[in-house]
Amino acid sequence: MTDPELRLPSSTLRAVLSLGGKRAATIELPPTLNDPELAIDLDEESGAISLFVAYETGELHCELHDDVAHHHFHLNNGKESDRSPWSGSDTETVVQWATLLMRDFQAISSELLTDVTDAAAWHDEGFDLYVCQVEGPIALDLLEVTVEGDVLTLPWLGAGRVDHDHIDGDGHPIALLWSADDSDPTRPIAEARLDLRSEDIRTKALPGVDWDEVGLPRQEVLDWLEGIYFNHHVKSDAEGLLLSAALRRMGGID
Known part of the structure; x- marks a missing residue:
């Protein structure tokens, strides 16, 4: 968390x-x-x-x-x-x-x-x-x-590059996009959204992801994504x- x-x-x-x-x-x-x-x-x-x-x-x-x-x-x-x-x-x-x-x-x-x-x-x-x-x-x-x-977050420490983008759905969801090299990230590996009832941030890993290839454990990626989501999509600028x-x-x- x-x-x-x-x-x-x-x-x-x-x-x-x-x-x-x-x-x-x-x-x-x-x-x-x-x-x-x-x-x-x-x-x-x-x-x-x-x-x-x-x-x-x-x-x-x-x-x-x-x-x-x-x-x-x-x-x-x-x-x-x-x-x-x-x-x-x-x-x-x-x-x-x-x-x-x-x-x-x-x-x-x-x-x-x-x-x-x-x-x-x-x-x-x-x-x-x-x-x-x-x-x-x-x-x-x-x-x-x-x-x-801002919540303090480290730079991306896994392999390749990441980015995030809005996706369709309730709770202002975003997808974490990843690429194994320096190319533009396009592969979704995780998602984050806001629980509209509790106003808590919910994250989930997507199926079929090789986390060894990503270079970070699944839970570390989700924790990192939660901080990114808070800073960019929850906290008022x-x-x-x-x-x-x-x-x-x-x-x-x-």
């Missing part, structure tokens, strides 16, 4: 960003729905924006495409539904808030995403403060996020944390 104690220290990233008019922050969410988990996605090809507003009681999924907003719900069992899991008045408020947050994001998406990416790159280089470039006097926001340190903090500030819920 990966030892969570053997990890680099956490670090702080502060970023001064321009977050626009923050119109969504003027809407007061119901007390029971004022602390959602937020995620947003921008389709660069179509320009469509998808906003995910998640609570323990259910989720609201919104989309803005060609300046037209749509939404649907997911119940707390994950099933999609046209019916809201909340009361009529609470639903109306949350949908209004989320739609306005999407439009606020749309107005500044290009600049904000560039700044978030640049700030994360600065953090990776060891800097703890990023300030966006602006022209003339403009309202700015100072955001601060704590970035967990600086970019994701900063974008989430920006959305919360824009929505008035930080």
Whole structure:
């Protein structure tokens, strides 16, 4: 198993960003729905924006495409539904808030995403403060996020080369790919995924693998893969944390 104690220290990233008019922050969410988990996605090809507003009681999924907003719900069992899991008045408020947050994001998406990416790159280089470039006097926001340190993992010590790639399935699974020489790894030898109920990392070796040829025992490979999976697919990175903090500030819920 990966030892969570053997990890680099956490670090702080502060970023001064321009977050626009923050119109969504003027809407007061119901007390029971004022602390959602937020995620947003921008389709660069179509320009469509998808906003995910998640609570323990259910989720609201919104989309803005060609300046037209749509939404649907997911119940707390994950099933999609046209019916809201909340009361009529609470639903109306949350949908209004989320739609306005999407439009606020749309107005500044290009600049904000560039700044978030640049700030994360600065953090990776060891800097703890990023300030966006602006022209003339403009309202700015100072955001601060704590970035967990990586679990310490050794370089690949087996034979050949390895890589990992996403595969189809539940729990955000990946395959560990291996090659016996210096060529690009293409042979799957193990898989890792997240148990959606326990949120534990599950790993498994694939059948037919000659572990002597791989150069490491089966269990050592699985332990190594668990650390790689945590660092790359479980632990929140600086970019994701900063974008989430920006959305919360824009929505008035930080």
